[in-house]
Amino acid sequence: MTDLYQAQRAMRRMRKQAMDRGVIAILDVGSSKTACLVLRFDGIRPAGGVEQIGALAGQSRFRVIGAATTRSRGVRFGEIHGMHEAERAIRTAVQAAQKMAQVRVDHVIACFSGAGPRSYGLDGQVELAESMATEADIARVLAACEMPPIGPGREVLHAQPVNFALDHRSGLVDPRGQIGHRLACDMHLLTVDAGAIQNLVHCVKRCDLELAGIASSAYASGMSALVEDEQELGAACIDMGGGATGLSIFIKKHMIYADSVRMGGEHVTADISKGLHVPIATAERIKTLHGGVVATGVDDREMIDLGGDSGDYERDTRRISRTELIGIMRPRVEEILEEVRARLDAAGFEHLPSQQIVLTGAGSQIPGLDGLASRILGQQVRLGRPMRVQGLPQSATGPGFAAAVGLCLFASHPQDEWWDFDIPAERHPARSLKRAVRWFKENW
Amino acid sequence: MCAVILPPRDPAPSRWAYRLQRLWLTPLFRTAVLKGLPLAVLLAIPAGWLADADRREALRAEVADIRRQVETRPEFMVKLMAIEGATPSVDEDIREILPLDFPVSSFDLDLKEMRRTVEGLDAVRSAEMRVRPGGILELRVVERVPALVWRSPEGLALLDAQGNRVAPIEARGARPDLPLIAGRGADKAVPEALHLIAAAGPIGSRLRGLVRVGERRWDVVLDRDQRILLPTRNAVATLERVIALDGVSDMLGRDIVVVDLRNPDRPTVRLAPEAVEEFRRIRRLQAGATN
Structure with a gap:
């Protein structure tokens, strides 16, 4: 646990360093595409001091100066599968983004969607030493949360304090300086497979980059695709990616649950490829150009040339109607959505005050998906696109870049995590002398 | 007739290409190459040429020769010295202590030093020197005016009003007009x-x-x-x-x-x-x- 704590703290330090330098890269390692954005922080402080957020909800503090996308290789289900291939993809994206930005980046914040995220809700409480809650008390209460058995080979990716309660008052965002006796907190812990993180760290290191932060892409897309009141009132963001579909639930501007379904757009493509006996590339083209999930009468008459170069005339001139294509795609999309529904039910989504569902990710661009999703997931479904950030090229504003844009926000406005606070003195083995001194002071 | 489709070219840069590009984007390195390298080359060519002692000597001789040629042009030559405001005896003294061998180039004249020499004479209160157009070294001298005769253990001498020695004299009778x-x-x-x-x-x-x-x-x-x-x-x-x-x-x-x-x-x-x-x-x- 202390290892992880130190590693995460080191990443935070790296992030601060990058902020001081003013340039940081965002890397979204997805199953179908690898995107890299280069951000420049100009150090523009909001006019009203620290308390104010500033113009454009604080997004005016940075600017995207380089963006590049490349086809992913060696990534499956949102996890790195072939190290060298993935490294080459990262290198391609980073190099192109650097070239566009004309600046060298050394620090990178990465996100990935797979690796079996699992959410835990923790709580802890402590008696305050003095009547006023201090930062050390917050560190103590965070440390007082009991660590659940996350199992071997798992790592903590996020550990965010979600809620603080002081005596009988709950829902505090910042209890520092408030008067009370008993401080309690709720913490959301997200764990992933350690192997996936290690692979990613290794890939990034092989590209001569420093990892300045790591996030779950479900969290990142929720940050960018949900609008502020949705985050406040409760909403689920479903990021339909290529190899995995991530879902994250937000309430009171905090993520309280995240999960991922190991199915995505590539499975739809594979179904088309198998069902129509066409190569994967053709299937992908047919899916993006003619795909859909709701068949109508017109679709029977819309014929699609499958093409081919086998040399067999009969095979190369096959045509199918769009209805057939929809007939292949729809079951798989339904299956994905039903799986998401099951995860949401398991998380207790129906108990939230508002049950807004936002579909984002490149997979959400299938025509008619919102209608299908509202039948499976609930009535309040909308298609979400990432918010606009300065300097982002038009080609990178689609829903497929929700995670990348979310990471930009993660870089500029990181949420407090457990490791942002110092370990309380009681936990620290090196400070036992200090503890002894304190014991003497208190008892003599 | 199956056309062979080559796999699409891998767009990934090699490790070295990637590293080189990153190096090229490093500001310090970039400045060093774009500004430092041309400067180094520009400095290295003459330095390499001058590394040979014979060439250095030849260059020095060439420069000295050109300098001499310019200095000895008739426009810069001083042909005679005109002394104003000096009595014949002082005039003679000045010509004696200024070892000038006319014609001489005005670059070789050290006017300050010469002025100091002339003012070192007892009889001269101040001197001004300038090279007039036409190659004339003009020397304007203000002589000391003797005010007293001083009989000292070393002999008789004339003194001016400030007590500076002007000239020795042979006998008191030579200047009966001055007090003793x-x-x-x-x-x-x-x-x-x-x-x-x-x-x-x-x-x-x-x-x-x-x-x-x-x-x-x-x-x-x-x-x-x-x-x-x-x-x-x-x-x-x-x-x-x-x-x-x-x-x-x-x-x-x-x-x-x-x-x-x-x-x-x-x-x-x-x-x-x-x-x-x-x-x-x-x-x-x-x-x-x-x-």
Whole structure:
């Protein structure tokens, strides 16, 4: 646990360093595409001091100066599968983004969607030493949360304090300086497979980059695709990616649950490829150009040339109607959505005050998906696109870049995590002398 | 007829291409290559050429030759020296101490040094030098005007009003128009001496000269070996007092050898030995004694 704590703290330090330098890269390692954005922080402080957020909800503090996308290789289900291939993809994206930005980046914040995220809700409480809650008390209460058995080979990716309660008052965002006796907190812990993180760290290191932060892409897309009141009132963001579909639930501007379904757009493509006996590339083209999930009468008459170069005339001139294509795609999309529904039910989504569902990710661009999703997931479904950030090229504003844009926000406005606070003195083995001194002071 | 489709070219850069691009985007490296490298090449070419000692020598000779050619152009040559404001003897001295071998290039003339040399002469108070167009070295000299003759242990010399030596002279008779001063250190107090001589105007016909005593005070020497011993301070006022006394009672016309005013509060006179005898005789006569 202390290892992880130190590693995460080191990443935070790296992030601060990058902020001081003013340039940081965002890397979204997805199953179908690898995107890299280069951000420049100009150090523009909001006019009203620290308390104010500033113009454009604080997004005016940075600017995207380089963006590049490349086809992913060696990534499956949102996890790195072939190290060298993935490294080459990262290198391609980073190099192109650097070239566009004309600046060298050394620090990178990465996100990935797979690796079996699992959410835990923790709580802890402590008696305050003095009547006023201090930062050390917050560190103590965070440390007082009991660590659940996350199992071997798992790592903590996020550990965010979600809620603080002081005596009988709950829902505090910042209890520092408030008067009370008993401080309690709720913490959301997200764990992933350690192997996936290690692979990613290794890939990034092989590209001569420093990892300045790591996030779950479900969290990142929720940050960018949900609008502020949705985050406040409760909403689920479903990021339909290529190899995995991530879902994250937000309430009171905090993520309280995240999960991922190991199915995505590539499975739809594979179904088309198998069902129509066409190569994967053709299937992908047919899916993006003619795909859909709701068949109508017109679709029977819309014929699609499958093409081919086998040399067999009969095979190369096959045509199918769009209805057939929809007939292949729809079951798989339904299956994905039903799986998401099951995860949401398991998380207790129906108990939230508002049950807004936002579909984002490149997979959400299938025509008619919102209608299908509202039948499976609930009535309040909308298609979400990432918010606009300065300097982002038009080609990178689609829903497929929700995670990348979310990471930009993660870089500029990181949420407090457990490791942002110092370990309380009681936990620290090196400070036992200090503890002894304190014991003497208190008892003599 | 199955066309062979090559796999699409891998767009990934090789590790080295990637590293090189990152290196190229490093600001320091970029500046070093874009600005430092051309500068280094520009410096290295002449440096490499000059590395050979023979070439350096040849270059130096070439530069010296060109310099000489420019310096010896007729426009820069000085053909003669014109001295203004100097008496013939000083003129001769100046020409003697300035070893100029005309024609000479004006670049070779060190005017400051030459001016210092000329001003080093006793007879010259100040000198101005300039090279006039037309190749003439113009030297404007202001000579010292002798104001006194000083008889010192080394011999007779002329001094100007500030006490600077002007020239030695052979005999006092060569400059009878100038007053005479004598004594060691007299040249240090020339302004006071001049004031005294001016103040001694009424007895100027009798004035023989001034003697500096002990390097601190003056004796005024008149004819008939009369002396007026002046104090160290306020010598001029004291002398005027003496002259006033003389005007009233013709003191100096009497048989007095020394008027001692070294202590102004107690003026003393010393009579000549015969006068003392005479004085005593008169006193005895007045006292009614008969011998």
